[in-house]
Each structure stands twice: as C-alpha cells, then as structure tokens.
Amino acid sequence: MFKNELKALLFDAAADSAEARVVRMLSERGAASANDLARATGLARSTISTVLSELRKNRVIVETAQTEASRGVGRPAANFALNPEAGTCVGFHLSLSEMRMMIADVSHSVIFEQNIPLERDYAPAAATDAAKRAIQEAYKSEVLPLSALLGVGVSIAGPVAPDGRVQRASILPTWAGVNIREVFACALERPVFANNESNCAAIAEMTWGAAVGAEDFVFFTIDVGVGGAIVSRGRVLTGVAGAAGEFGHMTLDPNGDLCRCGNRGCLELTAGLNPALAAASRLFGRDIDIEGLVRLAEQGDVGCARLIADTAEIAGRGLGMIGAILNPGLFIVGGGAALAGAILMEPLIASYERHTLVKRGDVPQSQQVRIIGAKYPRSAALMGATALVLRERPLPNHAAFRRPAFLRA
Numbered sequence: 001m002f003k004n005e006l007k008a009l010l011f012d013a014a015a016d017s018a019e020a021r022v023v024r025m026l027s028e029r030g031a032a033s034a035n036d037l038a039r040a041t042g043l044a045r046s047t048i049s050t051v052l053s054e055l056r057k058n059r060v061i062v063e064t065a066q067t068e069a070s071r072g073v074g075r076p077a078a079n080f081a082l083n084p085e086a087g088t089c090v091g092f093h094l095s096l097s098e099m100r101m102m103i104a105d106v107s108h109s110v111i112f113e114q115n116i117p118l119e120r121d122y123a124p125a126a127a128t129d130a131a132k133r134a135i136q137e138a139y140k141s142e143v144l145p146l147s148a149l150l151g152v153g154v155s156i157a158g159p160v161a162p163d164g165r166v167q168r169a170s171i172l173p174t175w176a177g178v179n180i181r182e183v184f185a186c187a188l189e190r191p192v193f194a195n196n197e198s199n200c201a202a203i204a205e206m207t208w209g210a211a212v213g214a215e216d217f218v219f220f221t222i223d224v225g226v227g228g229a230i231v232s233r234g235r236v237l238t239g240v241a242g243a244a245g246e247f248g249h250m251t252l253d254p255n256g257d258l259c260r261c262g263n264r265g266c267l268e269l270t271a272g273l274n275p276a277l278a279a280a281s282r283l284f285g286r287d288i289d290i291e292g293l294v295r296l297a298e299q300g301d302v303g304c305a306r307l308i309a310d311t312a313e314i315a316g317r318g319l320g321m322i323g324a325i326l327n328p329g330l331f332i333v334g335g336g337a338a339l340a341g342a343i344l345m346e347p348l349i350a351s352y353e354r355h356t357l358v359k360r361g362d363v364p365q366s367q368q369v370r371i372i373g374a375k376y377p378r379s380a381a382l383m384g385a386t387a388l389v390l391r392e393r394p395l396p397n398h399a400a401f402r403r404p405a406f407l408r409a
Contacts, residue, residue, distance in 0.1 A: 006060050006086040006106070007150060011191060018043055018051045023060065023082065027390045028234070030108040030207070031064045031081040052080060059083055064107075082106040087150040091386025092131055093197065094156040096120060096171055099127060101134050102386045103142070106150070108207065112138050113382075124178050128187035135188070151191035153388030154180050155200035155381045157227075161242040164194040170260045193388035197221075198245060199236045200384025201334050201374070202229035207387040209375030210332050218328045219374075220247065222315050222344070223290070223335035224277070226268035230326065247318060248272065271315040273337055276307035290336035297343050308340050309347040316351020323356045323369060334374035345373055 009023040021041045026032060032040070038048045055061040064079045084105040093100040097120045103112040116130050131152070139146050156175060159167040164181030166172075180194035195203075202219035205211040211219075215234045221227040226248030230237045237244045248268030249261050256265025269275075273290055280288040280296070283303060288296070297304040319331060331352075337344050349371050353359060360368050376383060 005058055006082065009060070010150065018047050019055060022048070022051050022055065026061065026080065026082050027106060028207070031079040033079050037080075056080075060086060062107075081108075084109060085148070087148050088144060089150050089153065089386055089389030090135060091153045091155070091382055091384075091388070092127075093200075093382040093385055094127065094154065094172060094175070097122075099130060099134075100382045101131075101138070102382050103138060103144070104386045104390075106390065108390070110383075110386075111144070112142050114138065121172070121174050123174050124183045128183055131184065132187050149190055151193065151389040152184055152188055153193045153195075153200070153385040153392075154184060155195060155197045155385035155388075156180065157197050159242040159246060160194050160196045160199075160238075162238055164192070165242075167242055168261070191389070193385075193392045195236070195238070195384075195388060196227070196242065197381035197384075198227035198334075199229045199238065200382075200388065201376075201380035202231055202236055202332070202384065203387045203391060204376055204380040204382075204384035205332055205334070205374055206231065206234070207390065208383060209380065210372055211330070214330055216328060217330035217332055218322060218326060219245070219332050219334060220315070220319060220322070221335035222271065222273065222311065222333060222337035224274050225272045226315070226318070227335075228322075247322060250318065250321060252317075267314075267318045271311060271318050273311055276311050279307055280304055291339065294336075294340045294343070297340060305343055308337070308343050311337065312344050312346075312348035313351045316348045316353075317355045319348070319352045319371070320355030320357075323352070327358070327369075329367075329369060331369065331371040332374050333371065334377050334380055336377060338373045338377035341373065345371070 006023065009020045010027060021043065022037055025037055025040050034045065034048050034052060038045050052061065060083060061080050062083045064081050084107045087106045088103055091102045098118055099116040101114045101116060102110060104110045114134065116134055118126060118130060156166060156169065157171040158169040160180065161167055163179065165179045166175045166177065169175040181192045184192040198219060198221045201221065205219065206214065211217055217231050219229040219231065228247040229245040249259065249263065249266045251263055251265050252267055253265030257269050258264055259266035259269055277288055277293060280293050293304050293307065297308055333345065333348065352371060374380060
C-alpha cells in the first residue's frame with residue numbers, strides 16, 4: 001500500500017500537499033532532518049512534525065542512523081529518508097556501442113550496475129528490447145520486486161528537448177529526432193525521463209557528488225568534446241529546445257576548423273581532449289585514450305602533462321566567457337579530463353583568472369568564484385539518468401501507472 005502512496009506523492013503533478021512536498025524533497029536530497037525539510041519546503045516546523053509522523057506510520061519514510069555533524073555539539077537531530085522498500089528506479093546511458101544500466105532505491109542507495117553491449121549505431125528498437133530484458137534479469141538476480149519500479153531515466157549525448165526528443169545526435173545518429181520518452185515508455189510502460197549526458201551529470205553531482213547542497217552552479221564537461229549544464233535554484237536549465245549549456249559549440253574562430261555540429265571554430269575543437277589524444281598517440285606510436293593520457297602525466301611524462309595543461313588553458317578561456325555571462329559562484333568540472341586532478345585544475349583555474357573580468361583580488365571571499373572537480377567524472381551521466389526519476393515529474397499526459405504485462409508476477 002505504501003508503494004502506491006509514494007508513487008502518487010512523487011508523480012502527481014497537481015499534488016501540492018505538505019506530504020507531497022516533503023516526499024519530493026527527500027526524493028531529491030536523500031536523508032534530511034526536520035529542520036532541513038522545514039527550510040527547504042517553507043513549511044512550519046509543527047507541520048513538518050505532523051507530516052513526518054504520518055509518513056512514518058504509513059511506512060513511506062524511515063528514520064536513519066545518520067547524524068548532523070554540522071549542527072555542532074549536543075543531541076544529534078534525527079534524519080529521515082524515503083523507505084528503501086518503497087521503490088526503485090532504473091537509469092540507462094546510451095553510448096556508441098553499449099548501454100549502461102543502474103538501479104537505485106528511493107533512499108539514493110545504488111543497488112546494481114551493468115554494461116550491455118550492442119551493435120554500433122544500434123536502433124532505438126534494439127535499445128528498448130535490451131532494456132526490457134536487462135530490467136527483468138537484474139530484478140530477478142537482485143531479488144527485487146518489479147512492482148516497485150517507479151520509473152526509468154535515460155541519458156544521451158546531444159541536446160534533448162523538454163518533451164524527450166533528441167534534437168541532434170552526432171554520436172548516435174540513428175537517434176536524431178527520436179522521442180526517447182515515447183519509445184522507452186511504449187516498451188516499459190513506466191514513467192520515462194530523458195536528458196542529455198551533461199545535464200544528467202550535473203544532476204548526479206547534486207544528488208551524490210560535489211554539488212550536494214548547491215542550488216546554483218555551472219557544470220563544465222571536458223572530455224573528447226566539451227559540454228555542460230546550467231543549474232539555477234536546484235533545477236537544470238534546458239532552454240526552449242534543450243540546447244542550454246552546450247558550451248562546446250560557442251564559436252571562438254568563425255574561420256577555424258569545421259566542427260561536427262557544422263559550424264567552424266567551436267570551443268570543443270581545442271578545449272576538448274581530442275587534439276591532445278591525437279598528439280599523444282603520434283608521440284607514442286599507439287592509440288592513447290583519456291585514462292592512458294592521464295596515467296602517463298601522473299607518472300611524470302612532461303609531454304602528456306603539457307598536453308593536458310594546454311587543454312586546460314583553452315578551457316579556462318571558455319570558462320571566462322561563461323563567467324562573463326552568468327558569473328556563477330561555483331564551477332564543477334567533469335568529464336574524463338577531471339581524472340587528471342591538479343594536473344588539469346591548476347592551469348584551468350589560472351587560465352580562468354586571466355580571462356575573467358572580475359579577479360579574485362577584486363572581491364571578498366564570499367563573492368569569489370570556486371572551481372572544483374567533479375566527484376564522478378566517468379559515471380555521472382549514468383547516475384544522473386537514474387536520479388532523473390528521483391527529481392523530475394512525468395509529463396501531464398504520461399500513462400505513468402499502467403502495469404505492463406512483462407512486469408506482472
């Protein structure tokens with residue numbers, strides 16, 4: 001019974017009761033105290049107490065063993081989280097020749113991960129068939145009730161419109177124009193959420209990583225390409241067509257090299273790691289991937305360290321452009337380049353400081369921009385796809401709770 005109540009509180013877009021606000025806040029943030037919930041929801045402390053008591057009685061939430069170290073000395077405050085038994089969510093990340101899958105419960109505990117190999121340039125039907133099989137097999141192997149599956153999130157490289165339609169897909173061209181929500185919902189008959197990989201990575205960092213507790217920040221991805229996300233008041237800004245945060249396609253040189261997007265001189269042509277990887281591969285006479293480049297730099301290879309620093313210099317210039325427009329208090333740098341740690345971050349921060357309008361010395365510490373590395377530079381897109389179920393609401397016309405035949409048991 002409590003599982004159905006949780007679904008209603010999470011996914012009924014019209015529900016604005018105190019119970020729904022508390023459940024949604026716990027879904028987004030994980031464990032929280034009564035004081036935290038009062039501040040986040042704006043509800044009175046007495047209302048929060050009443051709501052928590054009712055939700056505990058109905059087994060929608062449980063009291064956790066966590067304490068609030070930040071509260072100082074004295075009796076620790078109780079923390080509350082959604083009951084792990086109340087529901088699970090699945091995330092898929094669509095890569096070039098595979099799908100990655102994750103299962104987490106509503107308390108934010110990760111239960112299962114798997115890579116699912118597929119043929120290169122696989123069609124949407126192949127992905128949805130593989131997803132259906134993978135869910136059945138994983139829930140059976142982990143002894144999880146399929147009836148507890150609340151929804152599925154999907155991440156993909158390229159802009160995704162708010163309705164779930166892939167706008168452009170240079171990495172997976174067969175998905176261009178495909179509505180991810182529709183094709184997965186038809187196969188799985190569960191609420192389906194979709195976003196691009198950088199937006200999902202930002203959501204993962206908000207849910208589990210370097211941006212926990214941050215309401216406003218910019219996520220900047222440096223990988224073989226460049227991407228990003230803009231987060232305002234705890235929500236990722238998608239833009240009218242899903243193209244917000246596509247920093248890699250800012251034009252630096254209109255007469256420069258041709259980019260995969262069709263324009264010339266885009267930031268990702270020089271701030272992404274592709275040029276560095278090509279140079280390192282020529283130098284060593286073999287293919288060098290991102291992990292190999294970082295490993296060589298960490299082992300003291302000055303050439304590889306220089307290639308990363310050169311990339312950081314150009315990326316820092318891009319951050320300066322973003323800072324001139326948004327002036328965020330926090331940048332989080334993700335993608336494979338973030339694996340390099342200080343080898344990347346030190347020249348990146350120095351470059352940003354050279355190219356930003358307001359210098360650190362111009363303002364007090366509270367107004368200085370912080371630039372930090374992501375906690376999950378490699379797995380954030382998949383984690384964020386899973387977290388979409390915890391943070392987003394279905395479209396108003398979504399057939400969210402029809403029970404599909406393959407889930408009946």
